[in-house]
Amino acid sequence: MNEHETPVPVTVIGLGAMGKALAATFLAAGHPTTVWNRSQSKADSLVAGGAMRAATIIEAVTASPLVVACLLDYPVLHEILDPAGDALAGRTLMNLTNGTPDQARETAVWAAQRGAGYLDGGIMAVPPMIGQPEARVLYSGSRHVFDQYEHTLNRLSAAMYVGADPGLASLYDLALLSAMYGQFAGASHALALVGTEKADLTEFAASLLAPWLTATTVALPLLAQGNGTSTQAVEESVSPPDMQAVAIANIVTASNAQNVDKALLSHLAIPLRDLIGQSAHDRDLAGMVDLIKKPTE
Ligand SMILES: NC(=O)c1ccc[n+]([C@@H]2O[C@H](COP(=O)([O-])OP(=O)(O)OC[C@H]3O[C@@H](n4cnc5c(N)ncnc54)[C@H](OP(=O)(O)O)[C@@H]3O)[C@@H](O)[C@H]2O)c1
Numbered sequence: 001m002n003e004h005e006t007p008v009p010v011t012v013i014g015l016g017a018m019g020k021a022l023a024a025t026f027l028a029a030g031h032p033t034t035v036w037n038r039s040q041s042k043a044d045s046l047v048a049g050g051a052m053r054a055a056t057i058i059e060a061v062t063a064s065p066l067v068v069a070c071l072l073d074y075p076v077l078h079e080i081l082d083p084a085g086d087a088l089a090g091r092t093l094m095n096l097t098n099g100t101p102d103q104a105r106e107t108a109v110w111a112a113q114r115g116a117g118y119l120d121g122g123i124m125a126v127p128p129m130i131g132q133p134e135a136r137v138l139y140s141g142s143r144h145v146f147d148q149y150e151h152t153l154n155r156l157s158a159a160m161y162v163g164a165d166p167g168l169a170s171l172y173d174l175a176l177l178s179a180m181y182g183q184f185a186g187a188s189h190a191l192a193l194v195g196t197e198k199a200d201l202t203e204f205a206a207s208l209l210a211p212w213l214t215a216t217t218v219a220l221p222l223l224a225q226g227n228g229t230s231t232q233a234v235e236e237s238v239s240p241p242d243m244q245a246v247a248i249a250n251i252v253t254a255s256n257a258q259n260v261d262k263a264l265l266s267h268l269a270i271p272l273r274d275l276i277g278q279s280a281h282d283r284d285l286a287g288m289v290d291l292i293k294k295p296t297e
Pocket of ligand 1: 013015016017038039040042070072073076079080096097099123124126127
């Protein structure tokens with residue numbers, strides 16, 4: 001079947017907040033869409049819109065050449081799909097369930113043992129963004145499978161292939177999420193600190209916090225450049241770690257004084273303190289990237 005001419009039939013397994021958005025987007029784009037979920041009522045609105053409800057997991061898997069799974073985690077994925085036995089043979093499993101790189105690699109082997117193609121994906125979007133240009137989904141695994149279904153995958157988002165190792169999409173997904181959670185942690189701490197005084201938090205967030213976070217992204221290329229180059233001296237440090245360590249210590253002291261728990265930020269003091277003693281101590285915060293990587297055995 002040429003996926004550019006005829007919308008490929010798709011099965012979506014898992015109709016939580018994200019799975020429902022995926023299924024609705026395929027449906028709206030004209031793909032014959034079969035759906036399955038543990039709690040069947042979550043399929044009702046999709047079925048009313050033209051989706052087909054599969055009564056069993058085997059019926060769901062065999063309904064389409066492309067089977068999209070979006071579940072809570074990998075143990076749930078296997079709990080649901082293991083009993084489907086060889087029904088996946090000759091089909092493609094596109095797994096958009098959040099997990100670790102090792103779980104993705106193991107599941108790629110598991111799918112291959114059942115004669116199925118496999119793509120692992122990391123969704124960098126929230127459900128309302130699915131089908132919108134700003135959504136992005138990262139894919140890794142078989143390049144052939146990605147090329148075969150790229151047009152269909154682009155229905156959901158800008159599809160981005162990151163490599164043949166099935167674990168890469170998970171790795172990138174978790175890395176991007178770790179950056180997001182770090183940013184949320186810092187922003188939460190900032191709001192808690194300012195909130196201890198009579199301040200307009202909404203105004204603070206809009207006029208100072210958001211622009212500040214945007215402005216600080218200029219430092220990201222510097223962090224990336226420092227990564228892996230710990231033996232190279234950098235000519236000049238504009239923000240030496242000694243200075244940063246004083247700032248972190250002051251944040252901790254001020255937080256204690258303002259009755260704000262320092263847990264979200266004080267962990268930064270340890271690698272910063274270690275950085276000060278390093279030979280590359282003049283390399284800015286970039287040194288922290290190398291510092292937290294444990295040596296491989
Ligand atoms: N929501 C987001 O903003 C977002 C963004 C990016 C990526 N994702 C990823 O998308 C995946 C799904 O997230 P979601 O937001 O859709 O989560 P969710 O709303 O909590 O849905 C979880 C799904 O897993 C199913 N499930 C959970 N435990 C189960 C069990 N023991 N047996 C059978 N089914 C079970 C649920 O079925 P029931 O309906 O029967 O409970 C539901 O289909 C996750 O891996 C998540 O990381 C979500």
